[in-house]
Amino acid sequence: MGKQLQRSHRLVLVPCPYEGHLNPMLQLGTVLHFKGFSITVAHTIYNSPNPHNLPDFSFLPMPDGLSDRGVTSMDVVGDVLAVNENCREIFQRSLEKLKETQGEIISCIISDELMFFAEDVANNLKIPSIILRTTNAATSFARSGLVKLKEKGLLSQDTLSNELVPELYPLRFKDLLFSLSETLENFSAIVTKIYGKRASSAIIWNTVSCLEQATLEQIQQQCKVPIFPVGPIHMIAASNSSSLIEEDRSCLSWLDKQPHNSVIYVSNLGSLASVNEKEVTEIAWGLANSNQPFLWVIRPGSVHSSDWIELLPKGFQDDVGDKGCIVRWAPQREVLAHPAVGGFWSHCGWNSTLESLAAGVPIICKPCFGDQKVNARYVSHVWRIGLELEELKRRDIESAIRRLILHEDGKEMRARAKELKEKFEVCTRKGGSSCDSLNELVNFIMSFGTRTHLVS
Numbered sequence: 001m002g003k004q005l006q007r008s009h010r011l012v013l014v015p016c017p018y019e020g021h022l023n024p025m026l027q028l029g030t031v032l033h034f035k036g037f038s039i040t041v042a043h044t045i046y047n048s049p050n051p052h053n054l055p056d057f058s059f060l061p062m063p064d065g066l067s068d069r070g071v072t073s074m075d076v077v078g079d080v081l082a083v084n085e086n087c088r089e090i091f092q093r094s095l096e097k098l099k100e101t102q103g104e105i106i107s108c109i110i111s112d113e114l115m116f117f118a119e120d121v122a123n124n125l126k127i128p129s130i131i132l133r134t135t136n137a138a139t140s141f142a143r144s145g146l147v148k149l150k151e152k153g154l155l156s157q158d159t160l161s162n163e164l165v166p167e168l169y170p171l172r173f174k175d176l177l178f179s180l181s182e183t184l185e186n187f188s189a190i191v192t193k194i195y196g197k198r199a200s201s202a203i204i205w206n207t208v209s210c211l212e213q214a215t216l217e218q219i220q221q222q223c224k225v226p227i228f229p230v231g232p233i234h235m236i237a238a239s240n241s242s243s244l245i246e247e248d249r250s251c252l253s254w255l256d257k258q259p260h261n262s263v264i265y266v267s268n269l270g271s272l273a274s275v276n277e278k279e280v281t282e283i284a285w286g287l288a289n290s291n292q293p294f295l296w297v298i299r300p301g302s303v304h305s306s307d308w309i310e311l312l313p314k315g316f317q318d319d320v321g322d323k324g325c326i327v328r329w330a331p332q333r334e335v336l337a338h339p340a341v342g343g344f345w346s347h348c349g350w351n352s353t354l355e356s357l358a359a360g361v362p363i364i365c366k367p368c369f370g371d372q373k374v375n376a377r378y379v380s381h382v383w384r385i386g387l388e389l390e391e392l393k394r395r396d397i398e399s400a401i402r403r404l405i406l407h408e409d410g411k412e413m414r415a416r417a418k419e420l421k422e423k424f425e426v427c428t429r430k431g432g433s434s435c436d437s438l439n440e441l442v443n444f445i446m447s448f449g450t451r452t453h454l455v456s
Contacts, residue, residue, distance in 0.1 A: 286397025360421030
């Protein structure tokens with residue numbers, strides 16, 4: 001395919017600067033570069049990718065205003081709106097300059113669903129555009145359903161409870177909540193923007209047909225453009241690390257010394273969430289009391305008023321000794337693939353969920369915000385390869401770990417996770433649904449040929 005295209009067709013990728021969005025876009029770029037496209041990444045200054053990790057790509061940095069206002073997990077809507085306001089003009093100028101200086105065809109602009117300014121610019125310049133949704137199909141279905149519920153008067157701040165949502169089983173009203181700090185009005189406004197009428201020609205999904213076939217079929221019936229479920233993207237992309245945080249690989253040698261399926265891998269805050277001292281104390285003693293070996297990722301700054309592990313309870317590290325390994329960040333895919341790992345305590349971001357399923361590892365779910373709540377509900381109640389931890393209390397934590405690692409129902413979850421792993425491997429091989437969908441995507445982009453504009 002690469003020889004056929006002869007690198008004469010350029011794709012401009014516009015990732016959202018959150019790590020959970022940035023990584024799938026860069027992985028997709030790696031796959032499409034292998035298929036023969038030239039790749040330009042138009043990115044914000046905040047959380048900008050490292051060009052040295054992607055030497056075959058070109059980069060267009062865009063001032064975004066995020067670093068000045070301070071990005072937090074509690075104002076996702078504000079951050080997204082700020083990026084869309086601040087980057088629109090510079091992105092259009094950058095593409096116009098690219099037109100003047102290069103002699104390639106811009107085949108398409110592929111933008112994260114949250115970077116809707118890129119779609120507007122593509123329309124202005126008459127360049128085809130495609131949306132990448134880095135969440136799963138169930139989340140998209142639920143978010144669009146939320147707006148409909150609000151329009152019918154079935155949703156208010158008071159209804160965000162354990163009650164099941166009509167027509168969205170198994171989701172509860174509280175699973176639809178994006179961020180505790182957002183009003184329903186603000187959240188509904190941005191959901192309408194993301195899932196309302198869009199001008200792009202297609203939608204790419206980082207999901208797998210074998211996992212969400214019924215939901216994807218429902219979405220395609222409602223959607224006027226083709227959809228391409230090509231996930232898990234990390235399984236078909238080159239293995240280059242695009243992590244924004246340096247990984248500590250020493251944990252792999254520690255894992256080598258642990259018994260098979262015995263370790264609980266704890267990376268329960270992702271790249272944005274945080275906990276207070278009381279919560280980290282409960283987590284620590286829950287891990288210790290489980291009497292299971294654990295690998296715990298504590299991201300610097302993720303514990304309030306602490307740089308790293310200063311607020312761990314007194315005597316905790318002496319008490320657990322060699323049974324515990326604490327790192328700032330871990331090479332997650334390699335950790336999950338290690339035979340010593342028997343379970344993953346996760347915030348249930350979609351990337352982490354896919355990586356766990358691809359490795360056949362069951363999950364303890366403790367979602368924080370956003371799509372994590374939907375993912376956790378599906379992990380525990382639909383795919384049944386994990387359990388949800390409702391509160392950060394040491395007794396509950398101890399019980400959940402022991403149930404997942406030692407008890408019979410935990411073994412059954414592990415068996416179902418292994419079955420999904422095998423299905424993922426089939427889907428991403430030649431002739432599998434994700435592989436076929438990727439090839440269809442490439443052919444679809446190439447079909448823009450007569451409609452794209454030569455860069456003069």
